[in-house]
Amino acid sequence: PTPAQPQPVSATAGGGGLDDLFGSFGVEPAAQQPAASSVPMTMVFDANKGQGLEMSIGFDRVNGTPTMVVQCSNKSGDGITRIDIKFNKNYLGIQPAQTLPLQGAINPGQSQTVNLGLLLNTDPMPKNPLDLTVQMAARSIRTGGGKPPVTMFAVQIPARIFFDSANANTLSDRNAFLAQWRSIDASLDQSQTVKQCKNTSTEAVKQIFVKNGCSFVADRSIQGKGVSLYFASTLKSVAVLLEISIANNGACRVVVKSQNKYLSYVTCQTVVKMVNE
Secondary structure, eight states: OOOOOOOOEEEEOOSTHHHHHHHTOOOOOOOOOOOOOOSOOEEEEOTTTTTTEEEEEEEEEETTEEEEEEEEEEOSSSOEEEEEEEEOSOTTOEEESSSOOOSSOBOTTOEEEEEEEEEEOSOOOOOSSOOOEEEEEEEEEETTOSSOEEEEEEEEOOGGGGOOTTSTTOOOSHHHHHHHHHHSOGGGOEEEEESSOSOOOHHHHHHHHHHTTOEEEEEEEETTTEEEEEEEEEETTEEEEEEEEEETTSOEEEEEEOSOHHHHHHHHHHHHHHHTO
16 A cells, blocks of 8 residues: 655755764665666655655565665756665664665756665664654755755655565474464464454465565464464564454454564554555
């Protein structure tokens, strides 16, 4: 689903906090092929707010890497040679891996779409109720010189792009899954029931979860009642164990277990949305 509509705010850097924010941004972009994205894009600020720069953003998992797809359109009179994006503290500790990997300057009237890898390399700022919104700032370096304009904006980053079934901590083996499931204290569980689930087909649910970084482990039919599906993944390298129970009457119950109660909570809220796509 398309992320919720952001609320952009424009600001021009004038020293102090924003200078400090971008002063430590030293990771240069790696060579990258132009992105060809089919993910839903949301405009996070227009050319008026961005002082000639218009930006749209989407999110995906590209070749196993959580990715922010960024489309930049230059509607100013100067070329844009570099764009740095900074994230505030957020619900999962998400940060960009580098500055925006532009394929050369974006000249007036031109656009580029590039992939920006994302990392979970800072401590989360727990949000309850869960808030996927991440406050960001984009600074653009222009050929005309002068103080680089900085535009503040916010966008929701879905947790699902960080599910990683290829991580070595994923318990996709049935015996390992069952042993861990039994060993995790019930106080760490997170669960939620949906009275009427949009997806009641077990195959459809399997496809959704496997597509989104979860490994199918097992299923269990309960005669006359429904079926339970079990999936394994990781979030921030922590093993997360999922039980999706689909009743014959269309109700659905999600149970998530991990050794980290907050990550279980984030996962549970994310999984409830996934089964109702």
